Amino acid sequence: MYSFGVDIGGMSIKIGLVDENGHILEKRVIKTDTDPDLAIENIAKQLNDILEVKNITINEINGIGLGCPGAVDGSSGIIDILPNLGWENVEIEKKLKKYFNTKITFSNDANVAVLAEVKYGCAKNYKNALMFTLGTGVGGGIIIDGKLYEGNKCKGAELGHITLVLDGLPCTCGRKGCVERYVSATALMEQTKLAMQENKNSLMWKQVNGNINNVDGKTAFECCKQGDESAKLVVNTYVKYLAESMMNLFNIFRPEIFILGGGISNQGQYLLDMVIEYCEKFNYGYLDTPKVKIAIATLGNDAGIIGASALV
Amino acid sequence: MYSFGVDIGGMSIKIGLVDENGHILEKRVIKTDTDPDLAIENIAKQLNDILEVKNITINEINGIGLGCPGAVDGSSGIIDILPNLGWENVEIEKKLKKYFNTKITFSNDANVAVLAEVKYGCAKNYKNALMFTLGTGVGGGIIIDGKLYEGNKCKGAELGHITLVLDGLPCTCGRKGCVERYVSATALMEQTKLAMQENKNSLMWKQVNGNINNVDGKTAFECCKQGDESAKLVVNTYVKYLAESMMNLFNIFRPEIFILGGGISNQGQYLLDMVIEYCEKFNYGYLDTPKVKIAIATLGNDAGIIGASALV
Numbered sequence: 029m030y031s032f033g034v035d036i037g038g039m040s041i042k043i044g045l046v047d048e049n050g051h052i053l054e055k056r057v058i059k060t061d062t063d064p065d066l067a068i069e070n071i072a073k074q075l076n077d078i079l080e081v082k083n084i085t086i087n088e089i090n091g092i093g094l095g096c097p098g099a100v101d102g103s104s105g106i107i108d109i110l111p112n113l114g115w116e117n118v119e120i121e122k123k124l125k126k127y128f129n130t131k132i133t134f135s136n137d138a139n140v141a142v143l144a145e146v147k148y149g150c151a152k153n154y155k156n157a158l159m160f161t162l163g164t165g166v167g168g169g170i171i172i173d174g175k176l177y178e179g180n181k182c183k184g185a186e187l188g189h190i191t192l193v194l195d196g197l198p199c200t201c202g203r204k205g206c207v208e209r210y211v212s213a214t215a216l217m218e219q220t221k222l223a224m225q226e227n228k229n230s231l232m233w234k235q236v237n238g239n240i241n242n243v244d245g246k247t248a249f250e251c252c253k254q255g256d257e258s259a260k261l262v263v264n265t266y267v268k269y270l271a272e273s274m275m276n277l278f279n280i281f282r283p284e285i286f287i288l289g290g291g292i293s294n295q296g297q298y299l300l301d302m303v304i305e306y307c308e309k310f311n312y313g314y315l316d317t318p319k320v321k322i323a324i325a326t327l328g329n330d331a332g333i334i335g336a337s338a339l340v
Numbered sequence: 341m342y343s344f345g346v347d348i349g350g351m352s353i354k355i356g357l358v359d360e361n362g363h364i365l366e367k368r369v370i371k372t373d374t375d376p377d378l379a380i381e382n383i384a385k386q387l388n389d390i391l392e393v394k395n396i397t398i399n400e401i402n403g404i405g406l407g408c409p410g411a412v413d414g415s416s417g418i419i420d421i422l423p424n425l426g427w428e429n430v431e432i433e434k435k436l437k438k439y440f441n442t443k444i445t446f447s448n449d450a451n452v453a454v455l456a457e458v459k460y461g462c463a464k465n466y467k468n469a470l471m472f473t474l475g476t477g478v479g480g481g482i483i484i485d486g487k488l489y490e491g492n493k494c495k496g497a498e499l500g501h502i503t504l505v506l507d508g509l510p511c512t513c514g515r516k517g518c519v520e521r522y523v524s525a526t527a528l529m530e531q532t533k534l535a536m537q538e539n540k541n542s543l544m545w546k547q548v549n550g551n552i553n554n555v556d557g558k559t560a561f562e563c564c565k566q567g568d569e570s571a572k573l574v575v576n577t578y579v580k581y582l583a584e585s586m587m588n589l590f591n592i593f594r595p596e597i598f599i600l601g602g603g604i605s606n607q608g609q610y611l612l613d614m615v616i617e618y619c620e621k622f623n624y625g626y627l628d629t630p631k632v633k634i635a636i637a638t639l640g641n642d643a644g645i646i647g648a649s650a651l652v
Contacts, residue, residue: 177593
């Protein structure tokens with residue numbers, strides 16, 4: 029049996045036919061439409077095309093899973109809101125059922141990502157896992173006893189919206205000092221720019237060809253590796269924010285594994301070594317407790333499709 | 341069938357025979373012995389006495405559950421460490437089995453408290469619950485799908501050891517700014533004393549007969565109710581610390597109910613109203629998410645016995 033995985037993003041929608049081993053057998057990428065009806069029609073077209081190309085009937089499909097960038101309640105059949113797409117109250121289950129008589133299920137993108145990693149990626153064989161997706165924002169995913177934990181009406185696992193700094197930087201959620209404001213790629217870019225403004229001689233200026241608008245999530249890391257003091261300070265502070273946020277979750281869940289995904293996780297072993305060193309120093313959060321394995325997500329861009337298919 | 345619940349405390353050990361409805365049928369309180377072997381012998385003596393008095397055989401007992409003030413791993417059969425009692429590496433299961441051929445199970449006292457409230461107290465019929473015990477420290481308990489969540493080797497659910505203030509007050513756990521340093525009764529007393537030292541005219545001085553050593557967890561609350569400005573500031577700040585700590589957990593778990601127990605929870609409805617007002621202001625943590633019911637623990641001092649018996 030196969031499943032379809034649909035990864036809805038702000039710019040593109042990725043669609044894949046996935047087998048029982050998490051392998052993508054056929055893949056399509058289409059532009060995201062701001063009109064959800066048109067988008068769903070396009071998704072359906074692609075799914076039908078894949079069925080045809082692979083010579084598979086809908087009866088051989090377990091169902092269609094969708095990962096969505098926003099607040100969704102999988103149990104309701106309705107996408108509440110995807111802010112970057114302008115989608116609101118989209119009856120996705122009902123609408124897709126018009127095209128396909130199969131199981132339709134969905135969750136938010138961070139939940140889908142952790143599910144993918146636990147089923148087929150870096151956390152395979154782990155039953156209790158947490159994940160940060162370090163991108164524009166900070167997404168969170170929780171796996172308990174091998175199952176996705178979403179909380180009441182799927183409104184839990186907002187691991188980016190835990191206060192790291194009481195009365196800290198204002199967050200889009202309405203509170204202050206959230207993890208997202210310190211450890212997202214956006215936050216790192218802000219921290220990088222501040223450090224550059226404070227030190228006009230920093231190598232970081234050369235890295236961005238003198239134009240601060242060219243700063244991205246890699247700028248500080250690249251210059252830190254080359255020994256630039258300002259960049260080192262940015263990276264060390266960022267690692268502190270990240271590791272402290274993680275240790276809070278260690279103390280709550282004491283999971284077996286903690287996964288780092290999203291753009292910043294492309295720093296790979298370099299980031300991993302620094303985070304582990306920081307956590308070692310503080311006994312992984314609390315006196316002599318079991319260490320938490322820390323790992324970098326391995327499924328990359330395909331995690332969305334694979335994880336969405338695993339929702340089914 | 342019945343179960344035994346044993347609530348091990350720093351000063352006393354409470355022992356009870358509990359029926360299937362969470363009612364304590366017979367209760368004993370003994371002094372805590374710093375020698376664990378003597379303590380276990382005494383516990384066994386009391387349990388046998390209860391069996392005799394109630395004319396019950398050990399075969400009618402489901403097992404013995406114990407709540408312990410410290411780090412314990414129920415799956416290991418061994419109490420790691422109870423700092424206030426000086427107990428270390430106590431093979432409690434093996435030792436109690438010498439006296440009784442029945443199931444022996446144990447957990448830490450905050451876990452036991454939340455289990456009691458969910459099974460028989462204020463959170464009856466809720467399947468997803470969190471609890472803070474606001475005492476000398478801050479204990480935490482997590483119920484997911486009706487079951488106690490303890491984390492790897494039972495070293496999770498340390499809800500008092502989440503950073504509330506990055507680089508804040510040093511904590512016994514080795515980190516800084518933990519929830520426990522701001523919302524425990526100990527912390528409230530510190531906050532009260534500081535405010536009194538800053539305002540020699542505060543009503544709080546009268547409340548403690550001019551002796552700052554008489555400050556307890558009620559001092560600020562009592563004077564706040566009487567309109568004292570310094571006390572109001574202490575209480576409002578305390579409520580902010582508490583509600584922010586709770587909202588972090590709302591965003592992680594989006595539980596159905598959050599229970600407040602321990603000494604400070606004796607403030608009851610007065611405390612509840614203030615905490616709810618604060619949470620309302622911030623949408624219970626994150627945009628328009630389902631409200632979390634906030635409740636005061638109802639089982640009081642018996643929660644330890646009842647919850648321990650419910651472990652079985």
